[in-house]
Each structure stands twice: as structure tokens, then as C-alpha cells.
Amino acid sequence: METLMAYVVGILFASAIYMMLRRSIVKLVIGLIILSNAANLLIFAAAGMTRGAPPLIPEGATAPLGPIADPLPQALILTAIVIAFGVLAFAVVLIHRAYEVVGNDDLDQMKDTDT
């Protein structure tokens, strides 16, 4: 499954970069969303994917019984998801504001500081 995910992640990265290279700022936001999902999946796949064994300790035991999924990358990804959302919310509002000020959604028109 991990090797399959490697191809999916590659396609996600390529799409994200392509969208971020567009001049329309809305496409930049879409690119950003794809990029954060791609990064999360990358960590998830690189750490190894296990079916049906969540990192939980059953009632009555002090340690997991049998092999379970690695909890550490999950903790990292959890942080990444939340941060990515914060960045996205900030970027979306910033872009909205920039559009209000510049009156144009073309990124190449936003290269001057004195608008």
C-alpha cells in the first residue's frame, strides 16, 4: 500500500505546485490545500501503514497487546493538520484583503510595493 501511496503523493505534489504557479490567487489557495494534504500523506506513508491496529491500550492492560500502528508520526501529522488549517485561514483572508486593495486577482500585478 505504501508504494501505491508514493505515486498518489507524487501526483498530489505535482498538482499542488502546478496550481501554485498559476497567476490567479484563488488557484494559489487550492494549491496550498493540496500541498498540505500531500505532505501529511507523505509522512503517513513513509512511517508505514498498518490496517486495523490503532495505537490504543486496551482496558486492563498497561501496554498494547501485539503489534500496532506507530503513534509518533500520527502525533506529528495531527499537529500538521491543525497548523495547515491556521495557515490556510490566514492566507485566504490575506488574499481576500489583497484583492480588495489591489482590485485584481493576478499575482503578477501584485509585484509592486506601492499600490
Place this chain on the structure above:
Amino acid sequence: MLYAVLSGFILAMFAPWVQRLAGDRSGWILSLLPLSLAVYFASFLPEVSRGEVIIQQWIWLPGMDINLSFLLDGLSLLFALLISFIGTFIIIYAGSYLKGHKDLGRFFVIMLSFMASMLGLVLSDNLISLFVFWELTSITSYMLIGFDHEDESARKSALQGLFVTVGGGLALMAGLIMLGTLGGSYQISELLNSGDALLTSSLSVGMIVLILIGCFTKSAQFPFHFWLPNAMAAPTPVSAYLHSATMVKAGIYLLARLNPALAEHWLWSASLSLFGAITMFVGAYLAYSATDVKKVLAYSTVMALGTLTVLIGIGTQYALIAFASFLLAHSMYKAALFMIAGVIDHEAGTKDLTRLGGLHKAMPVTAIAALIAALSLAGLPPLFGFIAKEALFEAVLSTELYSNLLLILALLSAMLVTAIAAVIAIKPFYGELKTTPKAPHEGPLGMLAGPVVLASLSLLFGLMPFLPDSGILTATVNSISSEPFDFYLALWHGFNLPLLLSVISLLGGIALYHFWSGNRQHIGTLTRQLSRFGPEAGYFKFMDGIVFSADWQTRVLQNGKMGNYMIVMIMTTVILVGYTLLSQYGFRLTLQASDVAFYEWAIALLMVVSVLYAIQTRSRLGAVASMGVLGFTVALIFIHFSAPDLGITQVLVETLTVILLVLVLFKLPGFSRYSTRFEVIRDASVAISMGVLMTLLLLAAIDTQYFETISAFFLEASYPEAKGRNIVNVILVDFRALDTLGEIFVLAIAALGVYSMLKLRAEKNS
């Protein structure tokens, strides 16, 4: 000695207050410091002339072998005495010359700091601290040349001097580090005894070239000589001090200092002799062709610096004796002549030799001082300059390398210099009286003290050569030479070849002097034609080239288009990481699909389809919806592969994202197509190459495991230590709680940013 060096910097800090309190007398008061330094250094004369070497050390960065250590031997002491003694008169002179100037306080600050840096340079025993002082002299010299900063040509000249000397300083730094590494120590006193290790290394050629570039730029050797005459934009006290007696001699000092260690290298003596000889002749010729007194003197300084370089290059006993005598003679007469040029300029209002004449009645003292100093410059008996010139001819006759070339150039230069000396001593002061912009009168005491004392010393040392000889010059020569020897200077050597050469150069000089006035026009035209191909033209081309390439690369790289920045960053990553990956790991595309269930294929397919739809759709709603699909399929992956917490978070965040996008994006215009077909193809190739790289990287990461995961600790400790059964949660809120706190802060700051962007508006200017 540390305090001797530091005192200049300390007094520099208080100089503006002294100047404000003392007014016109500030030059006299401030000159007490260099005077007491001169006395302090003179007190070492008995010890040093006995051949003792004084080393003092203050630990600075012992781990890197960088110390603030000082070395006082004959060479350092000669320089230190020149710097402090001439400095005394220069400070007095500056107080008079710049009387009433609004920036006089600032002038003293820079001048005293310069003096302190120069003392530090010649006393340093450590290569690194020497370099620090070296650069300090470049910077203070820059500020002094550009002292009259409202004048554009002064600013340009200052910048030119800075570029050339600091550019050479960069080379020097590399050279000194190589020297320290090859020689095994950064202490000069140890390096000089390090033996053949320095010379036999394969890096020695590069090291010598770098050191020579540093010394040649600083000491205005051909082809870097052009900055020195331009530096005459500085006020005259600066020219007299920095550009005749001290700073430009820093390069010469370093060459002499390193001579015992490097003299045996073939490149050392060959390049010193060759470049020095060219500089000597070019300087003499240009001095002869100039009409501005200060320019004439500046070019004759170039000639003198060339001569000193030749003498180190020749390196025989005669040559080193000539070096020490010529150094002393030149510093005295050149500082005197520069100060006299300043007096003429100050009191008559012009320094153009063709517009001056008959001043000896109005300025008798100046005229006499000028005559004595010029006789020393021309090398006539009984001045000290004569002894130096005799020694020079003797040295040139003693060499084997390029002996004929050196002899011819030395003779020609001597003739030209004799003519220049005559021009300087005679043209302004004798002949018919010419009207000058100001009514000429004698200069004030402060401006005459220096020329008179220095000119008298030239005469005294000429008549009694044993004074400088036994006092300092023997010790100087012995600290430059690899083996010690004894010698005696004398005014009269009997009838011999050097005397014959002196006579020839004198006669030739007189002939050239008569030629000087009549052929101004021809000489001027010839010089202008030559300068079109000279190194200064090359300097301007180089500077234009720098501006042009800076302009070009800014337009290309910093063009304000985000897409271009991203392409540069991504392609750099792809090339560097891709190259490393391919060379270390190889190109392996594997797909193990045997364990993939059909619904897992379906989830993967759904993800791919949703992003592909998003990148080609022109509908905003469609794009937002496909982002929703992507987010929820990622959540499915998390849930299916044993990460329930991630799944829950992803679903929550994804819902919020879709709401946010719907709320905000629909206030923005729809997708528009800005790109040309070429741009689409270019961006697509960049994106695909990045995607391929990420796939290859991930495949390599899955395939390789360098070390055991540290998760075993969390599995063990989660319940016993943190009392939690959900291990992911325990990691977040217990083991790595500080990270989570940081994350909360990031979110809070983002929220503040969002709030302020929505609520706050810039106040409109009416």
C-alpha cells in the same frame, strides 16, 4: 604597547570635545599624543639597536591561534617612529590647514584612529590582528579621502581607493590564512623561523600571489597605481601622512616583514623586481607629465613605492641597506614636500605649477624648506636622499635577475625624479612673479613646523649618516634579512660606478627640466592617449560591469513575480536532491500491489481524480467541492490505516475549510486564464519533475530504514507514566506538551491576524 596602540583610538573618541574647547589650538594639543608616542618608541632604540626583539602578547582567541600580540624589532620600530613622529607634525599642520573648518573635530577623530590602526599594523605579531588593523587603515583612509564629502569627485576617489585596497585586502586575507596554515602558526615571529615547509608546499605559489595582490593594491604598485593620485582629493595633511609616509607603505612593510620567510621562493623575488621596476618607471614618467603639485608628488610617491618593492625583490645586502635608507629618506622629504604643497595651495590659492612663480620673496621659509627637501628627493649631496640613491644604484648593480632592465629603468626614473625635484623647488618660487588667486604670504607656524623640521633632518642625517645608521637602520636591515650583518652608511664612497650613475642621472634630469616647460602640450597629449589603455580605464570598465550585472541579475531573479521565485527554488531542490538521490540510491520505481484491496485502489483513484479535476476546472464551486472530496478521502485513509484521531481531526478541519472557502472565495472573481501556452507547459514540467522527485524519495524512504523507531518508548511508558490509553493523545498533551502549546500560540496568532485583517482598515488620507 597595547596601550600605545589603543591610546590613539581612545583620544580619537574625545577629539571633538578637545577641538570644541581648544578651538584653533586643538592641533597643538592633540599632537601631544603622537609626540609622546614617538618619545615612548624612541626609548626602545637602545635595546632594539642591540638586536633585541620585544614581544608582548594578550590572549584573544587562543583556540584559533588568534592573539593580540605585538612584535618590536628594527623594522617595526622604524615604522612606528615614522608614524608617530611625522604624525605629530601632521596633526599640528592639520590644525592650521583646516582652521575654522566645520568638520575639524571629525577630521581629528578619523586621523587619530588612522594613526592608531597604522601603529597596530606595524606592531602586530599575529597575522589576523595585522589583517584587522590593515582593514582599519583602509576604512579610515576611505573616510579621509572622502572628507570633503560634498564634492562628488572626492567621493568617487574615496570609493575607488576603498575598492582597490579592500579588494586587495580580500586576497590578502586568503593569503595570510594560507600562510598561517602552511607555516603552522599565525605568529609572525614563529613563521619567520618555520624553514622550508612554507616554500616547498604546492600551495605556496597561490599563497604568494594572494599576498602580493594585497600588498600591491595597498602600496599602489602597477597595475593598481591609479588610485593613489586620485586619493589626492583628500585634504593635504591626509595626502602628506597617508599617501606618502604611512598607509601606502603598509604593503611595503608587509613585504619586508615576510621577506625573511619567503625570499627564497623563485616567484617572490622575480615578481617583486619586475612589478616594482615597472611601477618605479611608470610613476616617474607620470609625475613628470603632471602639473598639479600634489599629483606630481603623488606620482613620485608611486615611483618611490616601486623602488622600495624592487629593493626587497633584489634582496641582496646592498639592496636591503638601500631599502632601509630610502624608506627613511623618502618619508621625510615626501611628507615635507606635501606639506609645502599644502602651504602653497593654502596661501597662494592654486597648486597648478604652470600658474605659480616668483613666490620666494613672499614665502622665504617655505622656499628654503622646499629646496632642501627637493634636493633630497633629487638625491644630491649632502642630503640623506643622496645616500639612499647611491645605495639604490649599488643595489641594482649587485643583482643578477633582470639586471640590465632594472639598471635602465632605475637610471631613467632617477633622471625624471631629478627633473621633478627641480620643477617643484624652482617653478613656484623663482622666475617672474605670477599673479595667483590669493595674495601670497608666508604660512603660519603650525604649517611650517613640519616641513622645516623634516627638511632639516634630511640635511642632518645626510651630514651625519651614522646617526640613523647605528640608531635604527642596522636593526631594520637585520630584521628583514635572513642572516645578520653589519654595515656603515657614508656620504662619500669615492669615485665609483654608483657615483657615475648619480652624475649621469643629474645631468639627464637637468636636461629634462628644461624640456618640462616647453613641451607641456605634447607630454599632456601623449599621457592622455596612453591613459585610454591604462589600468584605470580597466577599473572603470570593471565597475560598469559590476553595475550592469547587478542590474541584470536583479531584473532576472528579483522581478517580483512569485512564480519565478518558486520555479527557481523548486528546480534547485529537484536538481540538488535529485542528483544526490540518483547517485546514492539509484532510480527504482517499484509497486507492490499484491496486498492492496480493491476499495483501497478506489480511494487512491478518487484522490487522484479529485485533484486532477481541481486543476483543470474553471468552476470555483467545482474546485472547492473537489477539495472537499480530497480532504475526506484523506480522512478515510487515516481511519482505514489505524489512525482514528487523525481521521476525526481531518474531518473537522475539512468541514471548516470548505465553509471558509465558500464564504471567502466567492467574493473573489472567477478563475481566469492569464498564462500563455508556453507558461503552462513550463509550469507543468516543473510541477511534474517535483512530483516525480517526491515519489522517488518516498519509495526510497519506504525501502530504507536506518535506525529503530523511538516509538517503543511511548508504547511502554504511555500508561504507566502518563495514565493514558490513547498513545497519540498522550504524546501530544504529555510527552510533547510544549510543542502543542506552541501550536496553540501559532493558531492564536493566525486568528489575531485574520481578525485584524477583517476588522482594521488603514485610515484614509484626506
